[in-house]
Amino acid sequence: MDDLKAKYLGQIADAGDEDALEAIRLAAVGKKGEVALKMRELGKMTPEERQVAGPALNALKDEINSALSAKKSALADAALDERLRTEWLDVTLPARDRRQGSIHPVSQASEELTAIFAELGFSVAEGPRIETDWHNFDALNIPSHHPARAEMDTFYMHRTEGDNRPPHVLRTHTSPVQIRSMELQGAPIRVICPGGVYRADYDQTHTPMFHQVEGLAIDKDISMANLKWVLEEFVKAFFEVDGVELRFRASHFPFTEPSAEVDIRCSWEGGQLKIGEGDDWLEILGSGMVHPKVIAAGGIDPEVYQGFAFGIGIDRLAMLKYGIPDLRAFFDSDLRWLRHYGFAALDMPNLHGGLSR
Numbered sequence: 001m002d003d004l005k006a007k008y009l010g011q012i013a014d015a016g017d018e019d020a021l022e023a024i025r026l027a028a029v030g031k032k033g034e035v036a037l038k039m040r041e042l043g044k045m046t047p048e049e050r051q052v053a054g055p056a057l058n059a060l061k062d063e064i065n066s067a068l069s070a071k072k073s074a075l076a077d078a079a080l081d082e083r084l085r086t087e088w089l090d091v092t093l094p095a096r097d098r099r100q101g102s103i104h105p106v107s108q109a110s111e112e113l114t115a116i117f118a119e120l121g122f123s124v125a126e127g128p129r130i131e132t133d134w135h136n137f138d139a140l141n142i143p144s145h146h147p148a149r150a151e152m153d154t155f156y157m158h159r160t161e162g163d164n165r166p167p168h169v170l171r172t173h174t175s176p177v178q179i180r181s182m183e184l185q186g187a188p189i190r191v192i193c194p195g196g197v198y199r200a201d202y203d204q205t206h207t208p209m210f211h212q213v214e215g216l217a218i219d220k221d222i223s224m225a226n227l228k229w230v231l232e233e234f235v236k237a238f239f240e241v242d243g244v245e246l247r248f249r250a251s252h253f254p255f256t257e258p259s260a261e262v263d264i265r266c267s268w269e270g271g272q273l274k275i276g277e278g279d280d281w282l283e284i285l286g287s288g289m290v291h292p293k294v295i296a297a298g299g300i301d302p303e304v305y306q307g308f309a310f311g312i313g314i315d316r317l318a319m320l321k322y323g324i325p326d327l328r329a330f331f332d333s334d335l336r337w338l339r340h341y342g343f344a345a346l347d348m349p350n351l352h353g354g355l356s357r
């Protein structure tokens, strides 16, 4: 029995795979295996011999069986380890080249104008892009049937059935942030509100999403002269030319009275746009003295306070400053375009360091 034990435990230890193990099992403890044959011999033994040999044979059988199953799981573990080693997959991405990312011209222009207005004492305010009909229109003195609503090509949000309130809109301008800022801060106030706005429009100079910056200054003694000075300072600093000339043209907006559109002197010689020289004028913004109804809608007393407001197209400023001809390309996410027109990520614009260097 000791020979049998040594033989099979040795074979089990040496078995290289499950098939070999199964062959050993059949030969040792299978129905016709060596241990079974020995069991058969028990019948020929005396009862005394049988009492010793029987339990010993059973113990041998158990021992071989447990050696078999231990070896079996060791083989399975080894097989799994081998699979894990060979079926290895690298899911990490290689590190990016440090200079691959760039700042989008709209972000760059926003940072630049924020730096300029910060020096002039304006802080930045934000509002939601999905806006209530009231903030986007009514509070800005554009009531329901005002023609200005139709001109804006507004995107309306879905309304749930049975809801009779006017639907929310994708804000068509940053002017509603005037109202939200007045509601939040009261007077006096000096904020700019840069951000995305939406209108159903698409051609070389219009995209359904674009960017504006709203300006609002409310205090007890603010006049049109302050507006003019602020805008001139801004344009000089933004375009980085001293001799800019602005032209204020009488205009009409529901939320300002009086209202003015502002043009900047420029030349288009040889298809190249130059700011501050030449005989052409280019419209860059709308502005005016905030209408008393708008001040009241913001929760401020128009008998005590007055102020100016303006709205500028940021994308348009970026196109002009950086000579980018087509607005649609701004939002195509074409990496070649972004590399060409983008800015280095770590050069934060500020007035003393130079805005766009």
Ligand code: DAH
Pocket: 172, 173, 174, 175, 214, 215, 253, 255, 256, 285, 286, 287, 288, 309, 310, 311, 312
């Ligand atoms: N909200 C106007 C627009 O999107 C721009 C504008 C004009 C804003 C005059 C103003 C303003 O604050 O005073 O066309």
